[in-house]
Amino acid sequence: MILEQLVVGMLQTNCYLVADEETRQAVVIDPGGDASRIIGRIQQLGLELVGILNTHGHFDHVLDAWTLKEALGGLIFLHPKDEPLLMDHKVGLGALFTATARSPQGKVDEWLEEGEELSFGNIRLTVLETPGHTPGHVAFHMADAGILFVGDTLFAGSIGRTDFPGGSYPRLIQSVKEKIFTLDDATRVLPGHGPETTVGREKRTNPFF
Ligand SMILES: [Zn+2]
Secondary structure, eight states: EEEEEEEEEETEEEEEEEEEEETTTEEEEHHHHHHHHHHHHHHTTTTTEEEOSSOOOHHHHHHHHHHHHHHOEEEEEEEEGHHHHOOOOOTTSSSOOOOOOOOOOOOOOOETTTOOEEETTEEEEEEEEESSSSSTTTTEEEETTTTTEEEEEEEEEEEEESTTTTOOOOHHHHIIIIIIIOOTTTTTEEEEEOOOHHHHHHHHTTTTO
16 A cells, blocks of 8 residues: 655645555545645556545645646545535635635535445545534544544644634544544554644543543
């Protein structure tokens, strides 16, 4: 398996490239910016982009999804409860961070739901609904590899903000306890910003729990 992290965009979002070496099929998680760099890397590795997965609809995670799709193809995935974030730059936060506010207003190809199994080549991911940071936030669990892509739900030593439109602190805490802390302690946690951690380490040391 190929797994690479690219730090993209003005908010230093972790974008992940996951590919199956055998079939060369690849998915990108949270392409929030720097599309040309992501596209260049996919081409350099000779991969076929088949899925563009978004943990949530904030602009710093989804902004370049449509640029990627236009250049390389692939279906765009998002949870339906985060669709409003794509359409309104105030709830999608574009207006908060950029002088030239824009929202992607793009079309989503596949709507995600709890427990859904996604498979691309030999890559298999399970969708876990983890609302709190946004209403439609999800995590992608690669149980085979012991990896969880958590977006902005949980960070090393911290949690995602819940003061944006649609955010809820109690729901976020509940999501982490029920969906993330119930996984194996050794599970690698790859967040939307900052360094990676593990379920066990956050259970022991995260000050919010
Ligand atoms: Zn966010």
